Amino acid sequence: MLPNSRYMHLETKYGFIKMSLEAFAQWMSQKRIGRTVIAIQQHHTYIPSYHHFKGDNHFELQKSMHHHHTVNNGWMDIGQHFTIFPDGVILTGRSLEYNPAGIFGNNQNAICIENFGFFDAGQDEMTKEQKESIVGLTAIFCEKFNLPIHTNSIVYHHWFNFFGERNDGAGGNKTCPGDTFFGGNKVQDCKDNFLPLVAKYLNRQSFTKTDTNITKYAMVTANALNVRTGSHYTNPRAKDREPLHLGAVIRVYKEENNWYKISKSREHWISSRFTTEVKRYVVTATSLNVRSGPSTSFPTVGQIYKGNQVFVNEIDGNWHQLSNENKWVHGNFLRAYNSSDAV
Numbered sequence: 001m002l003p004n005s006r007y008m009h010l011e012t013k014y015g016f017i018k019m020s021l022e023a024f025a026q027w028m029s030q031k032r033i034g035r036t037v038i039a040i041q042q043h044h045t046y047i048p049s050y051h052h053f054k055g056d057n058h059f060e061l062q063k064s065m066h067h068h069h070t071v072n073n074g075w076m077d078i079g080q081h082f083t084i085f086p087d088g089v090i091l092t093g094r095s096l097e098y099n100p101a102g103i104f105g106n107n108q109n110a111i112c113i114e115n116f117g118f119f120d121a122g123q124d125e126m127t128k129e130q131k132e133s134i135v136g137l138t139a140i141f142c143e144k145f146n147l148p149i150h151t152n153s154i155v156y157h158h159w160f161n162f163f164g165e166r167n168d169g170a171g172g173n174k175t176c177p178g179d180t181f182f183g184g185n186k187v188q189d190c191k192d193n194f195l196p197l198v199a200k201y202l203n204r205q206s207f208t209k210t211d212t213n214i215t216k217y218a219m220v221t222a223n224a225l226n227v228r229t230g231s232h233y234t235n236p237r238a239k240d241r242e243p244l245h246l247g248a249v250i251r252v253y254k255e256e257n258n259w260y261k262i263s264k265s266r267e268h269w270i271s272s273r274f275t276t277e278v279k280r281y282v283v284t285a286t287s288l289n290v291r292s293g294p295s296t297s298f299p300t301v302g303q304i305y306k307g308n309q310v311f312v313n314e315i316d317g318n319w320h321q322l323s324n325e326n327k328w329v330h331g332n333f334l335r336a337y338n339s340s341d342a343v
């Protein structure tokens with residue numbers, strides 16, 4: 001008998017869910033995510049590392065990371081969405097409806113994966129089981145969000161400096177996810193060693209479809225926004241949905257009475273009053289300066305590379321503001337996202 005997800009038993013403790021890659025694939029196929037994801041971050045935990053792993057202490061290790069992040073770092077929750085352990089087991093962390101605390105300045109629209117271990121040369125040697133789960137989980141997210149298998153959408157922490165600027169590892173960046181991570185932590189190592197495995201898992205190099213049913217994108221402007229089963233406050237909340245949060249970019253499939261339908265297949269609606277429309281663009285410049293305000297008199301706070309996707313919520317003259325952050329780019333180097341961008 002095929003496993004029926006309704007009765008799928010998943011072990012949970014301290015608010016985390018523990019899954020094999022197979023169970024994760026099934027869980028994710030049923031999971032509704034309001035946030036639009038355009039980047040998947042790869043990290044290693046560094047500490048704890050393999051010698052802290054006893055084979056059955058996943059939950060305790062996850063709890064200790066949660067403690068470190070919330071108590072020592074003062075974060076609202078554990079930083080990562082998922083931790084992948086040496087035996088290939090996956091544990092959930094932060095809700096997918098929140099941005100992670102993964103790469104400073106680059107967490108909007110991102111998913112953060114912490115790969116348990118210390119993968120610098122001479123340290124932990126990654127197991128086959130862990131490799132399979134890292135590849136599989138990454139691939140499943142590429143498919144779920146129609147992300148190209150590309151170093152713009154699959155990123156290593158090492159490629160960003162301490163100020164959140166992408167410099168592809170030039171300078172004193174962290175080594176994270178480790179200088180032996182799938183043969184190395186450079187962009188070329190990722191292209192040579194990691195991306196082909198992701199493509200192989202999905203049995204394809206690229207995606208031929210985008211979700212053409214999306215009519216527009218909108219960003220949540222409330223701290224918490226409930227998802228309801230119809231286009232009115234009197235409709236009950238959707239049972240298989242978490243509330244959406246400030247800054248999340250959602251996909252709109254239909255509009256009715258100032259309500260947005262945010263699921264293609266289900267009657268899941270939010271009030272549009274607590275959102276602002278955003279537009280999805282692709283960067284066309286080789287390297288585009290990001291500034292802290294809408295003119296060249298504002299300082300440069302980073303760069304975005306060609307092919308990267310961004311969400312714009314405000315346009316001031318020719319300057320475009322990114323996702324409600326203090327980040328602005330010149331509109332001459334952006335073009336509207338279209339269906340060929342997922343190919």
Ligand SMILES: [Zn+2]
Pocket residue numbers: 042043044102157174176177
């Ligand atoms: Zn990292």
